[in-house]
Amino acid sequence: MRSAMRLLTELGDSACRGDTPIACKDCGVYQLCLPPDGGEADASILDQITKNRRVFKRGDYLFRLGRPFHSIYAIRSGSVKTYIWMDDGRVQVTGFHIAGELLGLNAIDAKSYHCEARALETTSVCEIPFDQLEALVRGNLSIQYQILRIMSRELLQNQELILLLGKKNAEERLATYLIGLSRRLERRHLSPCEFNLSMSRGDIGNYLGIAEETVCRVLSRFEEEGLIALRRRYIRLRAPERLAQLGGVAECAARTRQAG
């Protein structure tokens, strides 16, 4: 149990680095199945989970608002958007999720899905039914720690988004967004500076709290200034450092300032 706790505190995203592409493709699941001693993931458990695969087409729902919580999902390939509703029909996109990421953990407490999840393109997932998760947890204590770590990380990511929405202007929001996406792709051993956006301008704007038109305008400006190259949803980051600086996400080291 001590080593499990150590795992919880010592493992970073390094769990992904150095894996074979295939293992890494299942990273979300793979992390779940890492044993307490820091060795290889338990293959039998890994198999047990990963056999439960499903494919969703563009626009399909992984889960819908208010439905009973029955499964969490680990994305194998493709991408998914999650969003929440207001009574009057307004929608807020709360996240875009790519290969290796886990979905549905925020439904554990309420026992029902608080958001909707919809595939942005053909997307392959491992569906992990709640019952099965329960069984896994019963047999393998360290999985709990892994879930805890993943949730802790999700909390941090949400707070970065809160910072963005509360304090950044349109330019900073988009720069932050592009760099964030780039870094996530890099972590999955995908090209960090040249990729296709699977989400529409409208989705991006909704997520970032700005209008679709503003997204277009700022992206056009970025292109004029040589920061990026764009052709429809294909994008190439020509000056990632400058974008990171613009977004205020330049590997911020710990700091010690005074609060107001």
Added chain:
Amino acid sequence: MRSAMRLLTELGDSACRGDTPIACKDCGVYQLCLPPDGGEADASILDQITKNRRVFKRGDYLFRLGRPFHSIYAIRSGSVKTYIWMDDGRVQVTGFHIAGELLGLNAIDAKSYHCEARALETTSVCEIPFDQLEALVRGNLSIQYQILRIMSRELLQNQELILLLGKKNAEERLATYLIGLSRRLERRHLSPCEFNLSMSRGDIGNYLGIAEETVCRVLSRFEEEGLIALRRRYIRLRAPERLAQLGGVAECAARTRQAG
């Protein structure tokens, strides 16, 4: 273990209701210590945690940015604000925390505090050192589930804030804020319609992504319209239902609409 999982999925905030005021004052801790069978909290563990008390004065730091993660904190009385930094000095308040709430869980993954926490008034907490938490978890499996539930709930709360910041106007933000605070106080058996704000207008505005001046203006308008009564930091909600409606937080039941 099965019953622990059941506890995880079935316990709501009801853990607080019906408790004695004293037990409820320690609610954050109390929830942690609930046994798998749904009975009373383990008194010995409860004692073990709650003996580790500290008092912070207004302006004191509970923890600071970048410092190694060493403890989580359960607030017994008083209130705390948490906030994060940008490189250029901009600050985003990420939350206000009152009695019964738990702090520091988002530091589990990174092993260091990602935000700063500062007392808004004289505040009494139970400090739970990481080592001690580790020991507790080792001896009492259900504590892990309770942490999981609390984190899951925190994720939901963050997403509500993201919705607010991304889609609501100034009036809706303040209405949402007041109702949210009112409901949290009610849950702790405190007066839901008449209370003192422990945070400044500046803090409120920062949290809600609007200027301090806008906070004043909107609150003044609310007062003119008979929604609230104000005198400095003392506030009385005169029409909570109308505020809830205005904020778009009217007990939103599960809905099934189409996404764009």
Added chain:
DNA sequence: CGACCTGTTGAGCAGCCTCAACATAAGTGG
């Protein structure tokens, strides 16, 4: 080919911010 969806660009407007002055309360030291 026409219908439709997505993306781009322009023009005008408005909600909120900024700056500034002032009011009130709280804290401080003599």
Added chain:
DNA sequence: CCACTTATGTTGAGGCTGCTCAACAGGTCG
């Protein structure tokens, strides 16, 4: 206890960022 300083809250005037509305371009799919 009072004079002084500082922190906090309130209100006004003007300006700017980003929104809304609208027209149109390019790509996709039946």
